[in-house]
Amino acid sequence: MSRRLLVTGGAGFIGSNFVHHVLEHTDDHLTVLDKLTYAGNRASLDGLPANRFRFVQGDITDRNLVDELFADADAVVHYAAESHNDNSLDNPRPFLDTNIVGTYTLLEAARKHDRRFHHISTDEVYGDLELDDPQRFTESTPYDPSSPYSATKAGSDLLVRAWVRSFGVRATISNCSNNYGPYQHVEKFIPRQITNVIRGIRPKLYGSGENVRDWIHADDHSSAVLTILDKGAIGETYLIGADGEKNNREVVELILELMGQPGDTYDHVTDRAGHDLRYAIDSTKLRSELGWSPAYRDFRAGLEATIRWYRDNESWWAGTKDGVEAFYAAKGQ
Ligand code: NAD
Ligand code: DAU
Numbered sequence: 001m002s003r004r005l006l007v008t009g010g011a012g013f014i015g016s017n018f019v020h021h022v023l024e025h026t027d028d029h030l031t032v033l034d035k036l037t038y039a040g041n042r043a044s045l046d047g048l049p050a051n052r053f054r055f056v057q058g059d060i061t062d063r064n065l066v067d068e069l070f071a072d073a074d075a076v077v078h079y080a081a082e083s084h085n086d087n088s089l090d091n092p093r094p095f096l097d098t099n100i101v102g103t104y105t106l107l108e109a110a111r112k113h114d115r116r117f118h119h120i121s122t123d124e125v126y127g128d129l130e131l132d133d134p135q136r137f138t139e140s141t142p143y144d145p146s147s148p149y150s151a152t153k154a155g156s157d158l159l160v161r162a163w164v165r166s167f168g169v170r171a172t173i174s175n176c177s178n179n180y181g182p183y184q185h186v187e188k189f190i191p192r193q194i195t196n197v198i199r200g201i202r203p204k205l206y207g208s209g210e211n212v213r214d215w216i217h218a219d220d221h222s223s224a225v226l227t228i229l230d231k232g233a234i235g236e237t238y239l240i241g242a243d244g245e246k247n248n249r250e251v252v253e254l255i256l257e258l259m260g261q262p263g264d265t266y267d268h269v270t271d272r273a274g275h276d277l278r279y280a281i282d283s284t285k286l287r288s289e290l291g292w293s294p295a296y297r298d299f300r301a302g303l304e305a306t307i308r309w310y311r312d313n314e315s316w317w318a319g320t321k322d323g324v325e326a327f328y329a330a331k332g333q
Helices: 013-025 063-071 085-090 093-113 148-167 189-199 218-231 248-258 284-290 299-312 314-330
Strands: 004-008 029-034 053-057 075-078 116-122 171-176 204-206 212-214 237-240 245-247 267-269
Touching (some): 004 013, 029 063, 063 093, 075 093, 085 148, 093 148, 116 148, 116 218, 171 218, 212 248, 218 237
Parallel strands (some): 029 053, 116 171, 171 237
């Protein structure tokens, strides 16, 4: 049956991948609510069918607008956030406004209109792991966020849990690992290095490059979220991951190889303050209880397709590249 879905942050990286995925795999109708901050790009949603898709520019902290849009929706998927750790170290304030007050505003509307609500969160709420720790994050790992970004995401998760328990809001939460794929802002690690190579700039590795991230293709994140929306139990948290652990040095070397460059043509730059060492997700609950599994199992092939996308879509990112590099250069990164 066709639903009316409200998607916050649908002009961002993962939200826009979700919109494309839903239009392709369901009959649902979508409304995107997005403020179009520096991270949102309307072009990521160009050419979508007008009979199933509508775009509303606005802020998730705008109570009246949120109220109006919730009245018209069957379910809400909440991606909107300030999402970049480096920015949160420079100026945490927008992270508090959007990630905390924004989520609060949406929860109040979900409560008032009794709407199914799915909250998108991150594995970073669990802090980090030692490189040799045999454990991975599970749904019962204690919260221990490190950065202003991850602290606000942790706060937003706890608000969702409180609104479920105190007010009976029909919500679920997912915490996903690092995504890669098309439409990711060039401030982030993988697109930054790909576009650096295209521009003839050497890739930049923070610190030693030993830090590990657990990579998942954005399309697999989308299929997992749809699965939770359809089959998830109210009040539950599901971790999303695809067994994709790699250290940053390996990723840069693979990008260089796939782009036909010598494997050592990158720079080590100033490390990120408080840099989390390793994230790793155990997604057994999602796989065994809801029957989800990832489709993208070959990181090399997924990365190759992502590189092709950035080569083929230079107009999508060209306007932001110089500003991002100037921001990093000022910090020695
Ligand atoms: P992004 O920065 O690419 O996109 C965020 C979007 O939210 C942008 O389109 C922006 O315009 C919009 N937005 C920001 N503030 C807003 C506001 N006040 N009102 C309305 N819209 C607003 O982020 P992303 O990487 O796509 O992340 C999306 C969500 O997924 C976030 O909640 C993030 O915490 C979570 N997440 C991201 C990853 C990852 O690897 N990128 C992994 C796990 C979870
Ligand atoms: O784990 C999920 C999180 O993944 C999400 O919650 C965040 O929204 C998302 O931005 C991402 O956070 P990270 O901080 O892991 O991603 P980022 O792309 O900024 O960096 C990935 C790794 O690469 C990290 O160890 C820092 C490093 N890095 C990053 C940049 C931009 C570099 O070595 N060089 C760089 O130029």
